[in-house]
Amino acid sequence: MKKITTRFGEIEYDPANIIHFPEGLVGLEDLHDFIVMPNKKKGPLFWIQCVDHPEYAFVVTDPTNFFLDYALAPDEEERKKLGIGDEDEFYILSIVTVPPSKEITLNLAAPILFAPKSNRALQVILENSPYDVRTPLPRLEDNEEAAGSR
Numbered sequence: 001m002k003k004i005t006t007r008f009g010e011i012e013y014d015p016a017n018i019i020h021f022p023e024g025l026v027g028l029e030d031l032h033d034f035i036v037m038p039n040k041k042k043g044p045l046f047w048i049q050c051v052d053h054p055e056y057a058f059v060v061t062d063p064t065n066f067f068l069d070y071a072l073a074p075d076e077e078e079r080k081k082l083g084i085g086d087e088d089e090f091y092i093l094s095i096v097t098v099p100p101s102k103e104i105t106l107n108l109a110a111p112i113l114f115a116p117k118s119n120r121a122l123q124v125i126l127e128n129s130p131y132d133v134r135t136p137l138p139r140l141e142d143n144e145e146a147a148g149s150r
Contacts, residue, residue, distance in 0.1 A: 002019065006054045008047075018051065018119065022081055025123050026110050031056055034121075045096060059096040063106055066137050072126070074113050083118035096123045097134060105134040 003012050013035045024031045030052065037047035037057070044065040050056040063070045074082060074090060084090060091114045094106040108131030114121040 002051075004049075004051055004054045006049055008049070009059060011035070011037070011049065015053070016121065019048065019121050020119060021121050021123065023122060028056070028144045059098070060093045060112065061096055061106065063094040063108055063111065066106065067108065067135075070115075070131075072111065072124075074122075074124075076125060077112075078113060078122055081122055081124065082113060082115040082120045082137065084115045088115060088117050093121075104137050105132075106137065109133045109134045132145060 001012050002015055003010055018033045018035060021032050021034065023029065031050050031068075033046040033051045035051060037049050039046045044061045045059050046061070047057050048060055070092070072092060074084075079085065079088075082090065093112040093114055094108055095110075095112070097105045097107070099105075108126075109129045110123055110125050110133060112121050112123050
């Protein structure tokens with residue numbers, strides 16, 4: 001077990017559970033190793049904490065909790081970087097922003113692909129995406145309409 005000091009206090013973690021970003025994050029290429037913080041509250045949001053630079057932590061979520069039609073799959077090069085094959089499981093995550101206005105947004109233009117088999121992750125930039133880096137959460141009634149139209 002190792003320890004780091006973060007905004008959450010002193011955190012003990014198992015190095016075997018590190019999620020490795022071989023290319024770092026967009027604009028933060030020197031951030032490579034993260035741990036998932038235990039979620040004390042129920043809900044779709046959780047923190048990933050950088051162990052390389054403990055001053056960095058990000059709230060992330062599965063964007064399909066809010067955008068039912070949001071989907072993508074890693075291409076061959078991304079699968080190679082993630083260390084997974086065509087049949088291996090992966091998850092899509094989005095970084096969440098909560099500005100002072102409290103209008104929560106998700107970065108859907110640059111999602112994170114996470115492969116649990118290898119504990120590797122990549123942040124990818126979607127070309128010609130209809131989404132934005134600060135896509136507001138849909139209103140509750142928008143989700144209800146989408147669910148009702150299925």
